[in-house]
Amino acid sequence: MKAIYWQSTNAVPVKFCKEIIQYAKTKDKSLGVTGGDPKTNDEIKKSLKKRKSNVVWLRESWIYKILNPFIMEANKQMKLNYEVSNNEVCQFTIYEQGHHYNWHQDIWPEAYPETHNDPDVRNKNRKISSVLALNSNDEYEGGVLQIALDEFHTPKRVIQNVDLSTTGSLVVFPSYLWHRVTPVTKGTRYSLVMWTLGADFK
Numbered sequence: 001m002k003a004i005y006w007q008s009t010n011a012v013p014v015k016f017c018k019e020i021i022q023y024a025k026t027k028d029k030s031l032g033v034t035g036g037d038p039k040t041n042d043e044i045k046k047s048l049k050k051r052k053s054n055v056v057w058l059r060e061s062w063i064y065k066i067l068n069p070f071i072m073e074a075n076k077q078m079k080l081n082y083e084v085s086n087n088e089v090c091q092f093t094i095y096e097q098g099h100h101y102n103w104h105q106d107i108w109p110e111a112y113p114e115t116h117n118d119p120d121v122r123n124k125n126r127k128i129s130s131v132l133a134l135n136s137n138d139e140y141e142g143g144v145l146q147i148a149l150d151e152f153h154t155p156k157r158v159i160q161n162v163d164l165s166t167t168g169s170l171v172v173f174p175s176y177l178w179h180r181v182t183p184v185t186k187g188t189r190y191s192l193v194m195w196t197l198g199a200d201f202k
Helices: 014-024 041-050 059-078
Strands: 006-009 055-056 091-094 098-106 126-132 141-142 145-148 159-162 170-174 179-181 183-188 189-199
Touching: 014 055, 014 091, 014 179, 041 098, 059 126, 059 170, 059 189
Parallel strands: none
Antiparallel strands: 006 170, 055 091, 091 189, 098 179, 126 170, 126 189, 141 183, 145 159, 145 179
């Protein structure tokens, strides 16, 4: 039987998490959006209803080097055995008070097109999602990652709170699972999201 998700508490050292935060804060941040880059006021308002956060995009090899072994182990232990080839750019996410991300899936209906401006993602789709807690929940309140354990659209769907309360905790799950981050009510929550890619599902 396939596991619904894989988790490791304190998977990576606190020092590594702090280094990511410090490094990301030296970069320009942008508004987290869904479904492409909103250009009109109406598109921005629609995006903010579903998601409100700030993000920094990171493609540093030292991040992948630490996290990829965990993702490959999770792929095996969950009995997914997905064929994967590389990673998408990492998303350093900043959730401040009032920020959230409503129910969504990470996978796309189709693979990235071969004309995509990022050659690393062309003809590939997101197969495995991972979330690394970069700070502990004694620095914020709310901001709970929740995963729907069964068919999302059923009236009595089962929702699981994922424990990312300690710095360095990592959760890995198939990108088709519905999930959300509840509103942060106090403080700031930092996380790193990474998507592992492979040829589109057949």
